Amino acid sequence: MDLVIKNGTIVTAADTYQADIGIEDGIIALIGRGLEGDEVIDAAGKYVMPGGVDVHVHLQMTIGDITSSDDFTTGTIAAACGGTTTIIDFINPQPNQSLHEAVTERRVQADGCVAIDYSLHLTATNARPETLAEIKELAAAGYTSLKLYTTYPALMVNDEEMLNLMAVAATCGILPIVHTENHWMIEYLKKKLLAEGKTAPRYHSRSRPPLAEAEAANRVLALAQLTRCPVYLAHLTCQESLEVVQRYQAQGQPVYGEVCIQHLVLSEDEYERPGFEGAKFVLSPPLRAKSNWEPLWHALASGALQVVSTDHCPWMFATQKQRGRDDFTRIPNGAPGIEIRLPLLYHFGVNQGRLSLNKFVELVATAPARLFGLWPRKGTIAVGSDADLVIFDPCRERTLTQENLHMNVDYSPYEHITVQGYPVMTIAHGKVIVKEGEFVGHVGRGKFLERKPFSER
Ligand code: URP
Ligand code: ZN
Ligand code: ZN
Numbered sequence: 431m432d433l434v435i436k437n438g439t440i441v442t443a444a445d446t447y448q449a450d451i452g453i454e455d456g457i458i459a460l461i462g463r464g465l466e467g468d469e470v471i472d473a474a475g476k477y478v479m480p481g482g483v484d485v486h487v488h489l490q491m492t493i494g495d496i497t498s499s500d501d502f503t504t505g506t507i508a509a510a511c512g513g514t515t516t517i518i519d520f521i522n523p524q525p526n527q528s529l530h531e532a533v534t535e536r537r538v539q540a541d542g543c544v545a546i547d548y549s550l551h552l553t554a555t556n557a558r559p560e561t562l563a564e565i566k567e568l569a570a571a572g573y574t575s576l577k578l579y580t581t582y583p584a585l586m587v588n589d590e591e592m593l594n595l596m597a598v599a600a601t602c603g604i605l606p607i608v609h610t611e612n613h614w615m616i617e618y619l620k621k622k623l624l625a626e627g628k629t630a631p632r633y634h635s636r637s638r639p640p641l642a643e644a645e646a647a648n649r650v651l652a653l654a655q656l657t658r659c660p661v662y663l664a665h666l667t668c669q670e671s672l673e674v675v676q677r678y679q680a681q682g683q684p685v686y687g688e689v690c691i692q693h694l695v696l697s698e699d700e701y702e703r704p705g706f707e708g709a710k711f712v713l714s715p716p717l718r719a720k721s722n723w724e725p726l727w728h729a730l731a732s733g734a735l736q737v738v739s740t741d742h743c744p745w746m747f748a749t750q751k752q753r754g755r756d757d758f759t760r761i762p763n764g765a766p767g768i769e770i771r772l773p774l775l776y777h778f779g780v781n782q783g784r785l786s787l788n789k790f791v792e793l794v795a796t797a798p799a800r801l802f803g804l805w806p807r808k809g810t811i812a813v814g815s816d817a818d819l820v821i822f823d824p825c826r827e828r829t830l831t832q833e834n835l836h837m838n839v840d841y842s843p844y845e846h847i848t849v850q851g852y853p854v855m856t857i858a859h860g861k862v863i864v865k866e867g868e869f870v871g872h873v874g875r876g877k878f879l880e881r882k883p884f885s886e887r
Pocket of ligand 1: 488609712713714715741743763764765
């Protein structure tokens with residue numbers, strides 16, 4: 431064996447047990463007792479888990495003339511430091527750009543620049559025949575998910591376009607991932623608030639109420655039913671949307687969904703911070719009332735929602751967020767999170783009795799890998815799987831201040847939070863890439879992952 435991880439407690443979505451893991455050529459070759467290898471890591475007292483899979487991140491995302499502050503290198507290093515070994519980002523075509531061209535451009539940005547493996551979701555901003563044809567071709571090449579938006583003028587599609595896109599997705603094994611907020615409700619509220627002189631960050635959340643999210647979720651699931659298309663709803667935040675999801679699920683419809691870590695830990699109270707501080711928390715859909723936290727945790731624990739991701743989309747507070755100082759509608763939307771998903775979910779989920787250890791692994795690694803066509807290569811610890819592993823110390827404490835983290839952004843939304851439970855080592859393809867909080871891997875070693883077609887399970 432090239433490497434053996436000894437004496438740890440292996441945790442998967444299904445089991446917790448004591449065993450050694452033997453790794454050869456970057457693959458898990460043996461799981462058992464008393465294994466020996468050229469290099470040995472002692473994981474006594476620690477959990478050994480599959481590396482995290484974050485299926486919703488926006489690295490180096492350009493909107494108009496600004497670009498999110500983590501690029502593929504800084505963002506994937508930060509991900510690795512937080513125990514994530516695979517990410518899925520997005521391809522956002524420019525208006526009138528072909529999808530193939532947008533794919534090529536995005537691959538040029540990422541290939542050779544990533545510290546961990548990555549894949550890309552397609553995004554469709556129209557349903558022209560040539561776009562539908564490209565989607566089919568790209569699905570055959572391993573791009574088996576498609577982002578659709580019901581808001582953001584540069585990205586959104588109308589209901590007719592969504593129907594045509596879903597119909598194609600359903601035939602070629604693509605899982606649509608949909609941002610659901612009613613655009614016209616938001617536009618109406620934004621105009622009204624600005625006309626009343628309400629320009630501060632706190633009005634961001636008032637312009638995007640739960641009603642706008644739940645209406646769009648309901649509509650999208652109705653369109654999915656008509657086209658017999660499975661669907662994955664991105665960043666659900668509130669009780670109102672959960673009720674919609676569960677109503678369609680109760681009819682037997684294949685509906686999946688994620689919660690982003692910020693919506694489990696932070697609330698709309700953050701918008702009441704003094705001055706312009708609330709801008710640090712301007713993201714969409716916005717942070718909600720605390721009363722939504724327990725229903726969201728419950729939906730994750732019960733399986734109604736399957737994934738916890740980050741929607742990592744950092745903007746510098748000192749510069750980029752400032753463009754909305756006099757108008758909340760101009761604050762770039764998004765916040766950092768790629769590095770702190772596992773520690774926050776463990777601390778607030780497992781330590782506080784809301785999730786079992788196995789459910790934790792399922793939410794951060796196994797379910798996202800399965801839904802997005804990467805399992806069992808990713809998301810589990812099994813013979814034949816990639817040796818992407820996290821050694822997690824359940825006793826390690828860390829305060830999530832900006833200076834303790836690696837994300838390329840000038841603030842932490844979690845400055846005041848100390849978590850117990852933190853990754854102490856990250857291994858990708860059988861090589862140690864993070865040790866005691868520092869990246870020791872090689873940028874460029876991460877590979878692009880073609881993904882399997884979606885199949886219901
Ligand atoms: O505010 C957010 N979430 N920005 C990133 C884009 C999106 O809507 O996912
Ligand atoms: Zn979104
Ligand atoms: Zn997003």
